Amino acid sequence: METFLLILSLILLAGVWSAHLGNRLGFPVLIGFVAIGMLLGPGGLRLGPHVPLSAAQSIGYLALILILFEGGLHTPFDRIRSVWKPALSLATAGVVISGAILTTMAHALLHLPWYAAALFGVAVSSTDAASVFAILGRQPLRRRLVDVLEVESGTNDPMAFFLTILLIQWSEHGIGRPWSALGYAISTFALQMAMGLIAGAVIGYLGSLANQRIKLDTGGLYPTLSLAFALLSYSVAVLLHGSGFLAVYTAAVVMGNRRLEHRHSILRFHEGLSWTMHIVMFVVLGLQISPARLGSILVPGVLLAAGALFLARPVAVWISTIGMRFSAAEKVFISWAGLRGAVPIVLVLTAMLSPAYTPAPMLDAVFFVVIASTIVQGLTVRPLAAKLDLLERAPSGDLLELVRIARENAVITPVEVDASSDLVGRKMIEIEFPENTLCYAIVRGDQVIVPRGATELQAGDHLLILSDRRNIRRLRRLFGAERMGPAEMLP
Numbered sequence: 380m381e382t383f384l385l386i387l388s389l390i391l392l393a394g395v396w397s398a399h400l401g402n403r404l405g406f407p408v409l410i411g412f413v414a415i416g417m418l419l420g421p422g423g424l425r426l427g428p429h430v431p432l433s434a435a436q437s438i439g440y441l442a443l444i445l446i447l448f449e450g451g452l453h454t455p456f457d458r459i460r461s462v463w464k465p466a467l468s469l470a471t472a473g474v475v476i477s478g479a480i481l482t483t484m485a486h487a488l489l490h491l492p493w494y495a496a497a498l499f500g501v502a503v504s505s506t507d508a509a510s511v512f513a514i515l516g517r518q519p520l521r522r523r524l525v526d527v528l529e530v531e532s533g534t535n536d537p538m539a540f541f542l543t544i545l546l547i548q549w550s551e552h553g554i555g556r557p558w559s560a561l562g563y564a565i566s567t568f569a570l571q572m573a574m575g576l577i578a579g580a581v582i583g584y585l586g587s588l589a590n591q592r593i594k595l596d597t598g599g600l601y602p603t604l605s606l607a608f609a610l611l612s613y614s615v616a617v618l619l620h621g622s623g624f625l626a627v628y629t630a631a632v633v634m635g636n637r638r639l640e641h642r643h644s645i646l647r648f649h650e651g652l653s654w655t656m657h658i659v660m661f662v663v664l665g666l667q668i669s670p671a672r673l674g675s676i677l678v679p680g681v682l683l684a685a686g687a688l689f690l691a692r693p694v695a696v697w698i699s700t701i702g703m704r705f706s707a708a709e710k711v712f713i714s715w716a717g718l719r720g721a722v723p724i725v726l727v728l729t730a731m732l733s734p735a736y737t738p739a740p741m742l743d744a745v746f747f748v749v750i751a752s753t754i755v756q757g758l759t760v761r762p763l764a765a766k767l768d769l770l771e772r773a774p775s776g777d778l779l780e781l782v783r784i785a786r787e788n789a790v791i792t793p794v795e796v797d798a799s800s801d802l803v804g805r806k807m808i809e810i811e812f813p814e815n816t817l818c819y820a821i822v823r824g825d826q827v828i829v830p831r832g833a834t835e836l837q838a839g840d841h842l843l844i845l846s847d848r849r850n851i852r853r854l855r856r857l858f859g860a861e862r863m864g865p866a867e868m869l870p
Contacts, residue, residue: 390415390662391655412658413750416665432728435663439725442656443536444627446507446721448609449653450533451631452646459632462526468699469527469713470535477504477687477695478542484686485744488679494550495739498543498730502741503687503748504695505539506532507720519771520764524709528716536722537625541571543726547733574621579629582612586630587637601641602648605634609649660721668746676740680747687748688755692717708767716760719752790848793864798838800861808832813853816846 390412421429430438459466482500485491491499506528545564554560586608595601609627616626639645673680693714700710727745730736764770796802802810807818807830821828822841828834836842846854851866 386419390658412661413665413668413746416662417668417670418665419662420666421669430663430666432667432732435667436725436728436732438663439660439721439728442660442721443624443725444609444613445606445649445652445656447533447536447624447628448631449649450529451628452635452649454529454533454632454635456632456636458522458526459530462523462530465700465703465705466527466530466534468703469531469696470538471699473531473695473699474501474504474535474538474542476698477691478539480691480694481683481687484683484691488682489676489740489744491739491741494546495730495736495741497546499727499741499744501539501542501546502726502730503719503723503745504691505535505719505722505726506717507722521709521769521771524712524716524769527713533628534625537572537575537622537628539722539726540624540729541568541622543729547730551734570620571622572625574619575616575623575625576621576629578616578619578621579612579626580633582608582615582626583630583633584637586612587634587639590634590639591637598641598644601639602645605639605645605649606652608634657721660724664724664742664746664749667742672740672743673746676743676747680744681751683744684747684751687719688715688751708769712760712764712767712769715756715763718756718760719749723749788847788849790846790851790866792844792846792851792854792866794842794844794858795862795864796836796838796840796842797861800838802836802861803838805836806832807834807836811857812844813846813850813857816844816850816854818842818844 419425478497478500480500481503482493482497485499486493486496489496489499545567549560586605589608590601590604593604595604608630612626612630613623617623693711696714696717697710700713705713723745724742727741731741810818812818818830820843821830821834821836822843823837823839844854848866854866855863
C-alpha cells in the first residue's frame, strides 16, 4: 500500500510540474504519462499496479464524466447558440465520416474483421476538448473557432459511445434485415439523445437550485454538491436508457449558466479533477501497453495515425461544414485541432470487454493514434493558428496571471458603523481612504447601496472596502474605533 501511494504521489507531482512547464514551452505534457505507465507496467519495471481491463474501463468512465462536466461548466448558452449547427454536424456526421474512413484503413492495414475495424474506427473519431485547450493555452484564438471545438468535443463523445454500443449489440444479436437495423439505430439514437438531454437539463436545474437554496456550513462542501449532481446526471440518464455522457455535459451547461454560490471554488475544484483524470487515463493506457507488442504493428500503426490526422479528420470536417461559412483557413485549423485524448482509450476498452470481441491489436493501434495526435498536433497547433492568421488581438498579459495578481494582493475588509461612531452622518467624500482603496458597497439592512461622494453614513451600515493588502494597517488606524472584520482575500 505504501509503495502504491508513493508512486501515485510522484505521478501527481510530476503532473503538476510538467503541466506548468509544458504550458510555457508549448509541449503536450500528457504524452509523458503514457511513458510513465509503460515504464511502470509489465513491459517495464513492473512497479505499477495491475489494472484489469474492467477496472481500466470503470476508471475511464469516471474520468470522462468528470472531464465532460468540467467542460460544460465553462460553456455559456450564447456560445452554444452561435455555433450549434457546425458543432452538431461535426459531432454526428463528422464522427460517422471519420469512423468510416478509419474503419476501412483498419480493415486493410491490421487485417481486422469488419466488426472489429468499425469499433476501432469509431473509437478514434472522437476529439478531446481538454487536450485541445491545454495545448492552445494562452493563444487568443478567434472566439467562433474556440466555441465550435469546445461544443463539438462535448457532444461527439455521446455519438461515439452510441455507435460503439450499437456495433456491440449488432455483433451479439445480429443485424437482421437492413431496414430493420437502420430503424432500430435511428430510434435508439433518438431515445438516447432525448433522454440524455432531458435528464441532464432537469438534474442540472435541480443542482443549481440545491446550490442556491441549501445553506451549507462550509464553502468546501459546494464543490462536493456539484460533484454529486454530475454523477447523478449520468446514472439517472443511463437508467432511463439515455446517453449518460450527454446528460453530464447538459447538466453542467445548465448549472454553469445559472447563479451558483461559491462559483469560483466549484470551477477550480472541477478543473483540478479534470486534469487529474486526464493524467490517470494516460497512465492507465501506458500500463496496458507492452513496448514489445508495439514493434509488431509499427508500420500499420503509424499509417493509421497518419490516416487519422491527414485524411479522416480533414475529410470529415470539410464535408460536415459545407455551407456553414467557414473559410478554408478555419477548416484547416478545425481539422488539425481535433486532438484525441482519453475517449478513444475508453471506447476501445469497452469494445475489448464485449462478449463478441475477438483478439486483435486494437489497444496498441489506439496507442499510435493518440500518441501521434498528442505529439504532432500538440506541437504544431499553436504555430498553425498564427500561420493561418486566426489569432485575435488581446490585452498583453494572460488573464489567469492577472487574476492571480489580483487575488494575491487584493483584500475585502468589512467595517460596521456603530450608533456611537463619529462616522454617523459623515459623507463618503470626507473619509480619507488610503491610496488604492475603494468602498465599493454599503449594506444597509437588506439593501445594497453603491456609495457616492455625497452618500451619508448611518448607524448600522456595513462598509465593504476593497484595498491592497499592504494597506490593512492604515485601514485599521483609520477605522480603529469601528468593528472591523478580518481582511479576506478575493475568491
